[in-house]
Amino acid sequence: MSALILVAEDDENQAELVRRYLEQDHHRVVVVHDGREALEVVRAQQPQLVVLDLMLPGLGGLDVCRALRAGKDESGVLVLMLTARSTEDDLLHGLGLGADDYMTKPFSPRELVARVRTLLRRRPAARPAPLLRVGPIVVDPVRHEVTVRGAPVECTPGEFGLLEVLASEVNRVFTREQLLARMHGFDSYLTARTIDTHVKNLRRKIETDSRTPEHLVTVYGIGYKLTAGRADAP
Incomplete structure (x- = not known):
C-alpha cells in the first residue's frame, strides 16, 4: 500500500535514513525539520501518515500532534511518534494526545516500515483528494x-x-x-x-x-x- 508520508525529524541523518527505507517500500516521502513546517505540509498536502519526532524545534512534537487532532481537516492523519524518551508517562502522554503508535530511539528502520504498513492497513478508506x-x-x-x-x-x-x-x-x-x-x-x-x-x-x-x-x-x-x-x- 503506497502512501504520502511526512517525516518530521530534526536530525537530518535520521530523517534521511527513514526517508530511504520508506521510499524503498514504495511510499512518497516529504521531510521537514521543525514543527511549524510539519503543520504547513500536513495542511497543504494531506499526507496519510506522519512520522513525528517529539523533540522538534519551533513547535514540539506533542504540540504538533495536539494541533493535528484539533484540526478539522487534519484530524484523521495517522501519527507515529518517535522519541528518545521511554518512560511510561511519556508514552501515555503521546498516546493520550492521539498518536496511533509510538517508537523509542534507537529503533530499527525495518521495524518502523513494518509499523507504518500496519497503521496504513488499519486506516479507513479516505475521501479522494480534491482537484x-x-x-x-x-x-x-x-x-x-x-x-x-x-x-x-x-x-x-x-x-x-x-x-x-x-x-x-x-x-x-x-x-x-x-x-x-x-x-x-x-x-x-x-x-x-x-x-x-x-x-x-x-x-x-x-x-x-x-x-x-x-x-x-x-x-x-x-x-x-x-x-x-x-x-x-x-
Missing part, C-alpha cells in the same frame, strides 16, 4: 494528471510535484528552499537549479506564451507562485 484548480489549470493529486483548458499535459514526477505544491496554495510565494522541502520524494536529484529547470519546462506546457507567463510567476528575489492569471481571474 486543485488554478484558472485553466487542473491538478489531480490522485490520478497524477494535469490538464490545461481541458487538454491533458504530460509532466515528469518532478514537474508534477512542483505544480501540485504551488497549486495547493494559490498566490502564495514559495522560496526555492520551501519547494525543496515540500517536493522531497518526487525527484531524487532535487536542487535549487532543478526547481528552476522544472519551472522553465512547466511554462512551456501550461502557458500560452512561456516568455511572458501569466500563471507560473517569478517573484524576483523570493521564488515562485501559481496564479489564475489576468485573463482567467474572476
Whole structure:
C-alpha cells in the first residue's frame, strides 16, 4: 500500500535514513525539520501518515500532534511518534494526545516500515483528494494528471510535484528552499537549479506564451507562485 508520508525529524541523518527505507517500500516521502513546517505540509498536502519526532524545534512534537487532532481537516492523519524518551508517562502522554503508535530511539528502520504498513492497513478508506484548480489549470493529486483548458499535459514526477505544491496554495510565494522541502520524494536529484529547470519546462506546457507567463510567476528575489492569471481571474 503506497502512501504520502511526512517525516518530521530534526536530525537530518535520521530523517534521511527513514526517508530511504520508506521510499524503498514504495511510499512518497516529504521531510521537514521543525514543527511549524510539519503543520504547513500536513495542511497543504494531506499526507496519510506522519512520522513525528517529539523533540522538534519551533513547535514540539506533542504540540504538533495536539494541533493535528484539533484540526478539522487534519484530524484523521495517522501519527507515529518517535522519541528518545521511554518512560511510561511519556508514552501515555503521546498516546493520550492521539498518536496511533509510538517508537523509542534507537529503533530499527525495518521495524518502523513494518509499523507504518500496519497503521496504513488499519486506516479507513479516505475521501479522494480534491482537484486543485488554478484558472485553466487542473491538478489531480490522485490520478497524477494535469490538464490545461481541458487538454491533458504530460509532466515528469518532478514537474508534477512542483505544480501540485504551488497549486495547493494559490498566490502564495514559495522560496526555492520551501519547494525543496515540500517536493522531497518526487525527484531524487532535487536542487535549487532543478526547481528552476522544472519551472522553465512547466511554462512551456501550461502557458500560452512561456516568455511572458501569466500563471507560473517569478517573484524576483523570493521564488515562485501559481496564479489564475489576468485573463482567467474572476
